[in-house]
Amino acid sequence: MIRLASVSVDLDSLKCYYRIHGLGEPPPELERVVLQRALGRFAELFARHQVKATFFVIGEDVEHDPSSRAELSALAKAGHELANHSYSHPYDLASQSREFVEDEITRAHQIIAEISGSAPVGFRAPGYDVSKTIFDVLMKLGYRYDSSVFPSWPYYVAKLGMMAAMRLFGQRSRSALTNPRALLAPAMPYRPGASPFVRGQSMLVELPVAVTPGLRLPVIGTSLLLAPTAARVRLLESMRKRAFFNLELHGIDLIGADEDGIPTELVQKQPDLRVSLQHKQRALEATLDRMAPDYIIQPLCKIATRVQREGLAKAQ
Numbered sequence: 311m312i313r314l315a316s317v318s319v320d321l322d323s324l325k326c327y328y329r330i331h332g333l334g335e336p337p338p339e340l341e342r343v344v345l346q347r348a349l350g351r352f353a354e355l356f357a358r359h360q361v362k363a364t365f366f367v368i369g370e371d372v373e374h375d376p377s378s379r380a381e382l383s384a385l386a387k388a389g390h391e392l393a394n395h396s397y398s399h400p401y402d403l404a405s406q407s408r409e410f411v412e413d414e415i416t417r418a419h420q421i422i423a424e425i426s427g428s429a430p431v432g433f434r435a436p437g438y439d440v441s442k443t444i445f446d447v448l449m450k451l452g453y454r455y456d457s458s459v460f461p462s463w464p465y466y467v468a469k470l471g472m473m474a475a476m477r478l479f480g481q482r483s484r485s486a487l488t489n490p491r492a493l494l495a496p497a498m499p500y501r502p503g504a505s506p507f508v509r510g511q512s513m514l515v516e517l518p519v520a521v522t523p524g525l526r527l528p529v530i531g532t533s534l535l536l537a538p539t540a541a542r543v544r545l546l547e548s549m550r551k552r553a554f555f556n557l558e559l560h561g562i563d564l565i566g567a568d569e570d571g572i573p574t575e576l577v578q579k580q581p582d583l584r585v586s587l588q589h590k591q592r593a594l595e596a597t598l599d600r601m602a603p604d605y606i607i608q609p610l611c612k613i614a615t616r617v618q619r620e621g622l623a624k625a626q
């Protein structure tokens with residue numbers, strides 16, 4: 311069996327994490343830390359492993375940032391894919407009006423097209439939540455795929471618990487709970503239908519974020535980097551039963567609390583910041599080493615083309 315994999319990085323800024331945890335705004339000097347520090351670390355890591363990845367870019371973060379634009383443009387020239395992660399990362403995008411959604415997606419689309427020299431064809435929604443309206447806008451813009459559906463029960467329950475705990479302490483998360491129908495969505499690439507979460511005939515392909523067979527445990531950067539080595543190996547091992555492994559990472563996965571001066575208020579709330587940068591780097595190196603012999607790793611746009619051209623049989 312040919313196993314396909316993609317590695318993608320959501321370039322969420324520190325602002326996103328401050329919002330999730332109801333902490334207000336980050337210190338201004340750290341607003342761009344993910345683009346300034348983590349992006350280069352990912353570029354080096356992927357170059358060492360000869361991985362061509364997909365970077366999901368937030369439009370407003372790079373709109374007036376010449377150095378990040380130059381870095382992203384160089385990555386695009388080197389064969390990485392730049393894809394759309396909305397203009398301002400609103401966690402409630404899926405419940406917004408058509409006009410709002412169109413504005414968020416189109417503005418980011420234009421900025422990313424300028425940077426990469428070609429129009430983006432892929433989208434990932436903030437907070438994994440999508441709607442029919444989002445898919446309609448993507449299709450109108452000629453997108454080939456969405457990669458937001460994350461059909462993981464354990465993840466959903468954990469998020470529900472975190473948000474309930476915050477309410478109990480009178481705090482308000484800006485994060486939104488995903489549509490529970492997503493939990494029943496296929497875990498392998500599919501063409502959506504009338505709803506984003508069921509199979510249909512749409513030309514837009516959905517490439518769900520990786521979950522294990524059976525229990526649907528999340529296999530994303532956070533779970534791989536926080537798990538003890540033996541558990542990480544087991545998670546990766548169980549993904550070998552699937553023909554496609556959509557590994558989603560976040561910029562913060564290569565940020566170190568000490569190395570990058572992240573304030574304690576955020577470190578206390580964000581468990582992956584309590585792990586050292588060196589540990590995270592080693593865990594990611596080990597993950598890519600383990601994947602290397604078993605997978606053909608391609609940017610998500612190539613997987614989407616493959617699914618569109620060859621149907622779903624070979625991707626499953």
Ligand SMILES: [Zn+2]
Pocket residue numbers: 320321322326395399435436437
């Ligand atoms: Zn994000």
